[in-house]
Amino acid sequence: MHAISNIQIYLDRMAKPLAEKLKIAHYVPEHVDTILDVGCADGVVSAALADMFPNAQVVGIDLNEEFIKRAKEQWGDKKNLRFECVYLRELLARPARYDVVVFCSVLHEFYSYGEGISSVLKALSDAHEVLRPGGRLLIRDMILRGYTKEANLYCLSITEKIKAKEESHFIKDFEEQFGKLDTLYTLNHYLLKYWYKENWERESKEHYTPVTFEQYEAIFSLLGMKEQINHSYTIPFLEQKWKDDFNLTEDELSTLRSTGILVAEKV
Numbered sequence: 001m002h003a004i005s006n007i008q009i010y011l012d013r014m015a016k017p018l019a020e021k022l023k024i025a026h027y028v029p030e031h032v033d034t035i036l037d038v039g040c041a042d043g044v045v046s047a048a049l050a051d052m053f054p055n056a057q058v059v060g061i062d063l064n065e066e067f068i069k070r071a072k073e074q075w076g077d078k079k080n081l082r083f084e085c086v087y088l089r090e091l092l093a094r095p096a097r098y099d100v101v102v103f104c105s106v107l108h109e110f111y112s113y114g115e116g117i118s119s120v121l122k123a124l125s126d127a128h129e130v131l132r133p134g135g136r137l138l139i140r141d142m143i144l145r146g147y148t149k150e151a152n153l154y155c156l157s158i159t160e161k162i163k164a165k166e167e168s169h170f171i172k173d174f175e176e177q178f179g180k181l182d183t184l185y186t187l188n189h190y191l192l193k194y195w196y197k198e199n200w201e202r203e204s205k206e207h208y209t210p211v212t213f214e215q216y217e218a219i220f221s222l223l224g225m226k227e228q229i230n231h232s233y234t235i236p237f238l239e240q241k242w243k244d245d246f247n248l249t250e251d252e253l254s255t256l257r258s259t260g261i262l263v264a265e266k267v
């Protein structure tokens, strides 16, 4: 995996929107026995889930040893929570099956640091396999709808506002990698990315929005899963930030919906 130049900044950034991330908890069944949190980092979301569902056993897994070490140090006292540094794939050979598998802000990293869509496909089919029948897959990530790749409503005015404020080399870096800021797709992506300049070397290359809602739905359909929720919105904090930083109007903001929640059930 690409080195994270400042681990603490990365982890603080992950932990900040915790309340926002925990919207996924609405989709965890009340009487859940087991939850698997894939890509748990230092375990902030896993620990919150363990508190919210005290009768459930929560397992957080990640490939980053340092993160798992920190998770164990920080949350080691919780009886219904454990962490392991292990590939999701390795769990297939074990007998444990889960009621809920969570991917919170993770699948875009599987895509970026793995083998693109093939890594996302594999992760979701592995998750399907480790779920019990009737179990739920919860995905929360930066997800755009397919139409945004063509749509350009308000793009000209938004791009002008961004270019007036941003140093041009950041935009150049982005456009070289992901294409011109002339569709809702690339604009949304840039607006999600521009404020992470501390780890720019890594962040600028990471694809934040690689898989559309429609592509996730195609994967659910291939796996024979039943989609239960498909929700997209903008985090209020981000809307306010874009207003403050670029003076975006309500009309312009109304075109930007970049946080996605998907819930699918194993039949």
Ligand SMILES: C[S@@+](CC[C@H](N)C(=O)[O-])C[C@H]1O[C@@H](n2cnc3c(N)ncnc32)[C@H](O)[C@@H]1O
Residues within 6 Å of the ligand: 014, 015, 021, 038, 039, 040, 041, 042, 044, 045, 061, 062, 063, 064, 067, 087, 088, 103, 104, 105, 106, 109, 110, 113, 114
């Ligand atoms: C952006 S963080 C999200 C952390 C946490 N889920 C949260 O929402 O706060 C992404 C995490 O996914 C992990 N990750 C990336 N690719 C992975 C893979 N193939 N298998 C397991 N974990 C992975 C990274 O190590 C990192 O901890």
